[in-house]
Amino acid sequence: MNDLTLRPFLWRSTRLFPEKRLVSRTHDGTHAYEYETFGERVRSIVAALRDLGLGPGDRVGTFGWNHHRHLETYFAAPLSGAQLHTINVQLGDDDIVYIVEDAADEILFVDPGDPLETIIRLWDDLSVDQLVVMGETVPDAASELDGGVTTLEALVAEHEPVDALPPLEGSQPAGMCYTSGTTGRPKGVEYTQAMLYAHSMMVMTPAAIGIRETDVVMPVVPMFHVNSWEFPYAATMAGATQVYPGPSPTPADLVSLIDEESVTLTAGVPTVWIDVLSHLDEADEYENPLSSLERIVVGGSAAPADMMRRYEDEYDVAVEHAWGMTETMSIGSVSRPKSWMDDWSRKDRYRKRRKQGLPSPGLEMKLVAETGETQPWDGESVGELWVRGPTVVNEYHQRPDANAEEFEDGWLKTGDVAVIDEDGYVEIVDRTKDVIKSGGEWISSIELENALMAHPDVIEAAVVAVSHERWQERPLACVVLDEGTETDREELYTFLEREGEFPEWWLPDEVRVVEAIPKTATGKFDKLSLRERFDDPRLRFAPGESDAKPE
Template identity: 45%
Template sequence: MRSTMQDVPLTVTRIMTYGTTVHGSSEVVTWTGDGVRRATYAQVGERAARLASALRGLGVTGDQRVATLMWNNQEHLEAYLAVPSMGAVLHTLNLRLPADQLAYIVNHAEDSVILVNGSLVPLLAAILPRCPTVEHVVVAGEGDISPLAAAGKPVHSYEELLAAAGPRFDWPELDERDAAAMCYTSGTTGNPKGVVYSHRSTYLHTMQMCMGDALGLRQDDRVLPVVPMFHANAWGLPYAGLMVGSSLLMPDRFLQPEPLARLIESQRATVVAGVPTIWNALLNHLDQHPVDLSSLRLGVTGGAPCPSAVMKAFHERHGLFLLQAWGMTETSPLGSAARPPAGVPEESEDYWRYRVTAGRLVCGVEGRLVGPAGEVVPNDGESVGELEVRGPWITGSYYREDPSPEKFDDGWLRTGDVGTLTPDGFFTITDRAKDVIKSGGEWISSVELENHLMAHPAVLEAAVVGVPDEKWDERPLATVVIREGHDVGLEELREFLAQRVARWQVPERWAVIPEVPKTSVGKFDKKVIRQQYADGVLDVKLTGRAPDRKE
């Protein structure tokens, strides 16, 4: 028996048309450094139609890839709406990748048009001669376009194209399984991998983002996505904002703590989303420069485990609920959100035990743990394994690549995150599979050591990696960044850690560094630290010794 329901495709077009009409008075606010520029959703909808018309005129007539090399701003949102809705594929380029990787991505995706902010023209100019598939470049905003001339490709003004185009566009009826957008992984091992999102997966993911046990966005929210729009589509926040009518506050290129704090205060942000390094830097700024955060009701952190000390500091000093979520480029990205179960008393030990997990897997994401021998282990909150997931917004392969057993396991995505899973769906990350430290046959969680170290008032950042050891195969090396104005000895930090973990897990190798290296999406780049150690670059101090296991 079949249903009697209408078969209406779930497409980005429907999110766009709903948001720009029903919620036409909501606004997009783009920070300029010393003020803002505003546009209503209705105005953005008209400009998206003009952009689609302009791209048709440039030869985008099918599913060509239209790339964006842009900050979080109004023009980028217009591309988010126009490109998928006209039947083309939006390809967001990570502006923080090395030039060689950026060129590889453009060529691998076969981008035909690139939209670029004027301030990023030099970055594009450095790779454009190596990108034969690119036929047109469109520049939005102020900037010197002369460096692009060497590539011999037509260069257009974004605003001039829109002004010449008609204000209406005949949006085609699309197959919901067609590609809407694509992102590439950050390429920490080998070349970046392409993930292609469908209209259907994007629509379903957007609905889940808005649900109460996820972000619970509302029409009266003012959402500030600090997470870049090139990083897993800004975690889906632009589409979620359109779906429920939340206004969007765009930081453009002003991502330092001081301008972010001014943007939050002046524009009365209610929801802010960023990676842990952003939250840590913002907390440090707020401790020295008081700012009115009374408008905020929710902070969202993801991309890497957030130190519990940072979450508790925002809770205690600023009254802000910092929601930890987990996901990947491959999962669109939302996979879980750490809201404690109903009935758990706030401030209780259980409350915080739930808060610092990666969260409960959301409806639509099915998870299992797989042990080192490939066996499925119980979801009992104690057994440890690598998390594998599947669901309607999780990729089943990489673009132009066959599914490999290293990443895909009989229809499941291997996440590379190691941890425990409770019967009620809460996932606790103990480490990345590539970062777990195996010392004398026992595992040491680098994440746990980092969280404890960053709970020390003198420690701003801490990253722990495994390094070779003659006796134990591997031992932890702790690298720490000391807060400005603080003075702490390594012996004190060692003893601080020894009171919180088994003594045999405490590192005897330590290094004080000015800053933890970061990846292009703001995560700790541990491969750089390992290489610095191997090259003898780090000033490593030995404190204590590695205890025997019986100690």
């Protein structure tokens, strides 16, 4: 056999679908070209990287949003033998410097605008010596930097497309993405050529996402988040039309791209799609601008059931709930009812659809209790989710400390606390680090949060552990309320008691109304800072204040 590499991805898309379109939203309107041009440009960039001395063993950093030039680097870097390293443009300066230095990126491809300003500001702290602006001109501020500064357009103009790609091996590093926990330094996760091949093919199968040539695919999840969940590679292999929403798209931008380009499949975190719904509620359109849209794949955090229902009822769009991690190359499970659940009630089908879903082809999963025992799949037994398979990494870049802790025997310990039901649907109930341990029993912060967020006046809710003398820890809820609402903590508490169907000892001892929930750079709730804020001796509950443990 020949090795599993990205080479056939470029070959198939450009040879079989040269006329299919790649569309990007840019500052100056919509840019479009065809796969044929895309392929030539990728081959020019491969030539440019070769001439810049980059190849196997070198890392090519990218720092930008979703557009065709970024897609070109997705292919040119690994096809040149180098390794693509996508960097989150929303990180703080410290993390950016740490990540670029830890990866030892040799060159950075950077979006004009805010991302470029960030890199210029940090330039003296970085060992990188080549900068490529993913645009047409080098702004003055960048032209004064030490080292080589050029534009992607200049590289393309100055280099003939290579005829033959360099030889590649399946085991060769081809991709890299850092994952940031709430504690400790971000950890580098590396993907080989074979892993990118295998995961993209998995994403193409209907058992995972299912991407067809007839699809018009718009990846909204940023290209710096785990390869935009592999949609760009999978859509390219399928020969699908691709639409990229550019820098910081607004809900209005997304809706008009879906409408104008007849998008059929899109993907992103729930908040994006909640904002799109709000935008549509306010718009006063006669025709449904989502008429072409068939599916939204939602991941990154739990999708509210109400949002899923509204897309289905009002726009005839299916919302598919997915789960994954940087370490699983994104998509690791997708939630759809099985064929024989067709005649279930809608409510029961939603119960399945709201879970994280069925493990995607190639993966194996198990639940491991603190004792080390494997837990049964009964929808009740809780354990840490362990995952293994050819699309799961088994080490971090230069982090023996984390490697020893997070991998065992080919398994990745995800740090997610989950239950798996009799039908094999995984449901994440917590992060191991966020777990609330009351009297030795687990309380799921995520389930409490979801229940609170079901209240119409609650915008966000985070539940964290605070210390407790008798029960060690007890849950405390922080909620953000809609402006002008009269709902108060009392009512929320009653709502939770009435609607939540939780054991009494799960109910938070306190509900706090806050202005905002602090977030990490990747947009996750920063529960650590909430704990620090509220876990104060003066706030400790006295023993016996609640019946906090099942007897």
